[in-house]
Amino acid sequence: MAPIEVKKIVCIGAGYVGGPTCAVVALKCPHIQVTIVDVNQSRIDAWNDPDFNLPIYEPGLVDVVKGCRGRNLFFSTEVDKGIAEADLIFVSVNTPTKKSGLGAGFAADLNYIELATRRIAEVSTSSKIVVEKSTVPCRTAESMRTILEANAKPGCRFDILSNPEFLAEGTAIEDLFAPDRVLIGSLQSQEGLDACAALANVYANWIPKERILTVGLWSSELSKLAANAMLAQRISSVNMLSAICEATGANVDEVAYAVGKDSRVGPKFLKASVGFGGSCFQKYSLNLVYLARSLNLEEVARYWYAVVEANDYQKNRFAKKVVDTLFNTITGKKIAVLGFAFKADTGDTRESPAIDLINHFLSERARVTVYDPEVQESQIMLDLTDYGAKPAEPIQKAVTVCPSALEACKGADAIVVVTEWKEFVNLDWQSIHDTMNKPAFIFDGRNILKRQELKNIGFKVVSIGTGDRL
């Protein structure tokens, strides 16, 4: 049988994953028409913005969209039309953690996946390859298949693939252009393998064949959770070492360097920090905990839960260190927080350590100024009020969002670096020091600043994982 040729792709979900991923597919496959659909009108409007003010900040993304929007890349709210016309559908909707019911706080909320799946069954009048792009618990494809088969119109068949996404925010375009691997999971039936080959052929337009891995459906789904949990575990491991370094006089960056030189360990993801953030590390470690518990593997659940507990401990430890160092009280003091995004080169604030830290400072009745080059004031207020769950007024009174780092640091008692934006390294630290209350403290939550230069200016510098005394 001739291989299935993919001519029209629709991606359901125009978010951090669906947008960049399918824009790159369109750029690299000019012969395929790619439509990215979303129910969120303002998001789609931003993707179609004539001046390319896209809804996501991601280096290189504008050039990708400029290269193919209107040619073979389209953004639309016409979800049904997109589905009906496509022969391959990426499902890239959000999968937040359940807030209530069984598994609340741990399990993934698959409501958006189910709604999208039902929509596919409802409006499809021809056979489709349905690809799970969202990160989902092991065996979600089975539920999708049951829904699709129960609601399929006569003559329509659905083949389901798992194709988890490994891009990291801030380097999404680099990662999509040259991924370490593309993973495709399928049923091992002839139809499953044919669908898998069709998707592999799409990626083969720019990715070397040996990097396109094909495995069983359940292995593919589990590999995504495993990859995230193991990366999170590395960071928690190094952060737990940072506490030992602070107590002993060792330096965590030196320890990480020495350990990472062992080729069996490798140097990446060993940067001690104020704690990891982002929409996925905590979420998927907890999904794994839930999966283990539901399989009655309590010891396994405890192991992965420790990764998240260690991260909470690190964030708390850092916040407490700020208070302890400022003579055990920050009431009425001005704390300048530099960075609000969960990492540099993104405007994403989901699960950012900055939120926990600022909440801690506010509970101690400090005044807080914040500066982040990519995060808007409205987003910061949404995060600090927990999307309206907390009254806004006291937070608005205590927190000022500033247009520059210099402005945020003016007259501060302490500066806390939370995000590793490059611009923080070479600020005019002398001028900043001149304006601050003395002693002027800096807490470097990312170990990015030039410690000795700051000390020479007169700052009291506290880094993560160094035993240096002030």
Ligand SMILES: NC(=O)C1=CN([C@@H]2O[C@H](COP(=O)(O)OP(=O)(O)OC[C@H]3O[C@@H](n4cnc5c(N)ncnc54)[C@H](O)[C@@H]3O)[C@@H](O)[C@H]2O)C=CC1
């Ligand atoms: N953000 C990241 O860096 C990564 C995320 N992932 C996973 O990818 C998935 C998507 O994540 P993000 O893009 O960050 O989420 P997001 O929240 O930015 O985007 C999801 C979009 O789907 C839309 N949507 C939901 N249901 C819909 C429906 N029935 N029809 C049309 N549109 C619908 C929403 O309006 C939203 O715009 C999640 O499972 C996430 O865990 C995987 C790798 C990296």
Ligand SMILES: O=C(O)[C@H]1O[C@H](OP(=O)(O)OP(=O)(O)OC[C@H]2O[C@@H](n3ccc(=O)[nH]c3=O)[C@H](O)[C@@H]2O)[C@H](O)[C@@H](O)[C@@H]1O
């Ligand atoms: O599933 C996902 O959503 C994605 O999650 C992470 O990507 P992302 O969260 O975008 O960013 P990372 O670079 O992994 O950083 C996560 C957090 O860990 C922190 N981090 C990272 C590395 C490190 O050494 N130390 C450290 O504290 C970062 O500052 C950030 O807060 C994974 O790296 C991606 O492979 C995956 O696709």
